Amino acid sequence: MTNRPFVALTLFAGALFLPSSSSAQAILKSALKPERAIRRDIPPTNMIRRAFAAGTRDSTGRPGRNYWQLWMDYTINARLEPATSRVTGRESIVLHNNSDSAMRTIVMRLDQNIYAANVPRAEQVPDITDGMKITRLSVNGQNAELRTEAGGCFPSNRSGAPAAPLTAPRATGLGLTSACIGLPTPIAPKTTAKIEVEWNFKVPHVEGGRGLRMGTWGDTLYQVAQWYPRVAVFDDLRTGGWDTEPYLGTSEFYNNYGRFDISIDVPAGWIVGSTGVLQNPEQVLTAKARERSSHVLESDSTRTIVGANERGPGVSTAAGDRLVWHFVADTVSDVAWGTSNQYVWDATRATIPGGSKIPVHILYLGGHASGYASVGQRTRHALEFYSKLWMPYAFPQITVVDGPDGGMEYPMFIMSGAGAADHETGHEWWPMMVGVNETWYGFMDEGFNQYMNILSAQDSRNQPRNVDGPGQAYGRVSGDEREAPLLWDANYGGPMYSFQAYGKAPMMLSMLGGVVGDTAVTNAMSDYAKAWRFKHPSPWDYAFFMSSALKQDLGWFWYYWLYTTDAVNGSIQGVSTAGTKTTVTVRQDGEMPSPVVLKVQFASSGKAIKAMANSRMTDSVTAIVTYPVDVWFSGSRTFKATLDFGGRKIEKITMDPFARFPDKDPTDNVWPRAAASALP
Numbered sequence: 001m002t003n004r005p006f007v008a009l010t011l012f013a014g015a016l017f018l019p020s021s022s023s024a025q026a027i028l029k030s031a032l033k034p035e036r037a038i039r040r041d042i043p044p045t046n047m048i049r050r051a052f053a054a055g056t057r058d059s060t061g062r063p064g065r066n067y068w069q070l071w072m073d074y075t076i077n078a079r080l081e082p083a084t085s086r087v088t089g090r091e092s093i094v095l096h097n098n099s100d101s102a103m104r105t106i107v108m109r110l111d112q113n114i115y116a117a118n119v120p121r122a123e124q125v126p127d128i129t130d131g132m133k134i135t136r137l138s139v140n141g142q143n144a145e146l147r148t149e150a151g152g153c154f155p156s157n158r159s160g161a162p163a164a165p166l167t168a169p170r171a172t173g174l175g176l177t178s179a180c181i182g183l184p185t186p187i188a189p190k191t192t193a194k195i196e197v198e199w200n201f202k203v204p205h206v207e208g209g210r211g212l213r214m215g216t217w218g219d220t221l222y223q224v225a226q227w228y229p230r231v232a233v234f235d236d237l238r239t240g241g242w243d244t245e246p247y248l249g250t251s252e253f254y255n256n257y258g259r260f261d262i263s264i265d266v267p268a269g270w271i272v273g274s275t276g277v278l279q280n281p282e283q284v285l286t287a288k289a290r291e292r293s294s295h296v297l298e299s300d301s302t303r304t305i306v307g308a309n310e311r312g313p314g315v316s317t318a319a320g321d322r323l324v325w326h327f328v329a330d331t332v333s334d335v336a337w338g339t340s341n342q343y344v345w346d347a348t349r350a351t352i353p354g355g356s357k358i359p360v361h362i363l364y365l366g367g368h369a370s371g372y373a374s375v376g377q378r379t380r381h382a383l384e385f386y387s388k389l390w391m392p393y394a395f396p397q398i399t400v401v402d403g404p405d406g407g408m409e410y411p412m413f414i415m416s417g418a419g420a421a422d423h424e425t426g427h428e429w430w431p432m433m434v435g436v437n438e439t440w441y442g443f444m445d446e447g448f449n450q451y452m453n454i455l456s457a458q459d460s461r462n463q464p465r466n467v468d469g470p471g472q473a474y475g476r477v478s479g480d481e482r483e484a485p486l487l488w489d490a491n492y493g494g495p496m497y498s499f500q501a502y503g504k505a506p507m508m509l510s511m512l513g514g515v516v517g518d519t520a521v522t523n524a525m526s527d528y529a530k531a532w533r534f535k536h537p538s539p540w541d542y543a544f545f546m547s548s549a550l551k552q553d554l555g556w557f558w559y560y561w562l563y564t565t566d567a568v569n570g571s572i573q574g575v576s577t578a579g580t581k582t583t584v585t586v587r588q589d590g591e592m593p594s595p596v597v598l599k600v601q602f603a604s605s606g607k608a609i610k611a612m613a614n615s616r617m618t619d620s621v622t623a624i625v626t627y628p629v630d631v632w633f634s635g636s637r638t639f640k641a642t643l644d645f646g647g648r649k650i651e652k653i654t655m656d657p658f659a660r661f662p663d664k665d666p667t668d669n670v671w672p673r674a675a676a677s678a679l680p
């Protein structure tokens with residue numbers, strides 16, 4: 001318990017509060033209380049306490065000895081009618097209850113209801129539809145009572161006590177994005193349940209503007225996602241197990257892993273791209289398209305599988321009235337698809353480290369050819385670069401589709417043009433391979449992705465990695481009362497949701513690199529990705545894992561970045577020289593501590609420069625001197641750094657020269673101060 005001394009001091013100060021003058025109290029307080037009490041642990045919340053107690057997670061940050069997660073087997077048949085924009089589906093889900101408890105309920109996600117009128121949402125939607133209509137739902141062969149309104153999974157009397165036990169499953173909240181099925185018989189641990197559902201919905205029209213992660217352009221192009229009723233995550237973290245967060249539109253998803261066998265029935269002449277691997281090319285593709293596809297893995301060049309002038313049944317696809325496209329995806333958390341009678345189909349390949357070559361499929365409208373010209377190359381670079389950075393891409397293909405959403409990700413499937421291809425491909429690592437809860441902790445997918453996109457862009461330009469800047473820049477944001485801390489449920493992230501989910505994590509990781517080195521950060525993140533591959537890490541697992549992998553007690557770092565909106569706000573207060581020694585007085589006005597890093601620039605001639613133990617020379621007249629964060633743990637806001645380089649005249653000192661530590665005003669980091677105003 002590292003912060004206990006501060007608690008003791010505070011109590012001591014309190015005990016000395018006598019009925020004396022307020023100025024005497026102030027003197028006592030300033031003498032006995034630290035100027036800044038630095039918290040150095042990662043405070044547990046109830047959910048992580050429960051997981052530790054159950055042994056499902058522990059302080060190594062790795063999955064615990066009792067870790068478990070559900071598995072799903074989905075078999076889905078869906079039919080699209082372009083004339084009405086309606087998708088009609090039926091599915092069979094085998095829920096594997098791998099948990100340690102019996103399930104009395106099943107929570108289902110009906111995300112399509114976000115388009116219905118009178119549904120809570122945080123985003124404007126491009127179209128109001130009648131939502132997701134469930135026409136039949138059964139559990140283990142027993143038909144459920146279907147209720148649109150919410151009202152609890154179980155009937156209860158006025159005092160809330162359960163009424164008579166159910167005799168049949170009871171589905172409530174079918175008009176909302178999160179529905180609940182009460183079960184007459186619980187699903188015992190280590191057993192399965194079979195859920196069968198029939199449903200339909202109208203794909204929302206998007207006239208101009210952007211779709212909300214899906215939609216249709218007229219009756220010729222469809223991006224279909226959030227399209228089948230799916231079982232919510234039941235994990236070891238939530239009270240009661242089920243994740244019951246509504247889909248409000250801004251925050252994204254949290255899904256179980258499983259196997260999907262999907263059959264999509266569309267008119268002949270419509271090309272379908274989907275999560276998974278096409279199982280029946282001989283039934284849906286022309287011989288010409290199959291022949292062209294057979295050469296995709298031979299080189300990095302882009303081949304046309306179906307060209308802009310090849311339209312209609314028997315030309316863009318196999319002949320017929322309607323065709324059923326059959327895809328299988330194993331160990332994925334979701335499936336999405338796109339279809340159009342106007343899609344041009346290009347393909348190229350990516351070479352995943354380890355040697356496997358996979359196809360990159362690109363489906364776009366002929367009129368958008370220029371916007372898609374570099375998609376193959378960008379997607380390939382992302383797949384290859386992130387495979388090396390974190391761990392190899394695990395899926396057998398990737399498909400990029402044009403449509404109303406130009407920046408959304410699903411397993412093996414992204415809705416994107418050239419601009420977002422790197423970012424959306426990056427999501428194949430988080431959340432697709434590392435199954436984080438995006439709804440609550442957007443920073444663990446969007447934020448980490450933004451950080452790696454910086455590295456990928458530099459790599460694609462053959463530039464060295466450089467994440468100087470973002471860490472310091474957080475100081476200009478800190479203090480904004482609209483900012484929710486990273487651990488705050490991003491589903492309710494408020495006006496600064498984008499900053500919370502996307503903007504802050506690259507700043508955090510820039511600072512972490514300033515503490516431990518950037519290569520150490522990416523190596524530890526790579527190990528974290530491998531440890532949680534196809535599992536569900538929490539932010540606590542991540543923080544504990546990183547501290548362990550980096551072999552440092554980084555509790556202080558995680559506390560301030562995850563739990564607070566505090567900054568460092570450092571400055572150089574003064575510099576004095578006596579003999580060969582120069583004393584630099586550094587101050588931190590913020591609540592977050594940081595190491596002290598000083599760039600010392602010497603005169604070009606004079607006495608020989610003698611290195612200090614905590615210094616390194618970057619050229620013959622420049623030294624970087626580093627003091628660890630520990631110098632602040634005594635509680636003072638000022639620290640005197642004594643430099644002794646043998647007496648060579650010091651011309652300039654810059655604190656935080658790599659711009660890693662959150663600072664509202666970096667101009668006071670420079671001595672002499674005049675040097676700051678002289679900066680260009």
Ligand SMILES: [Zn+2]
Nearest residue numbers: 423427446449
């Ligand atoms: Zn994203």
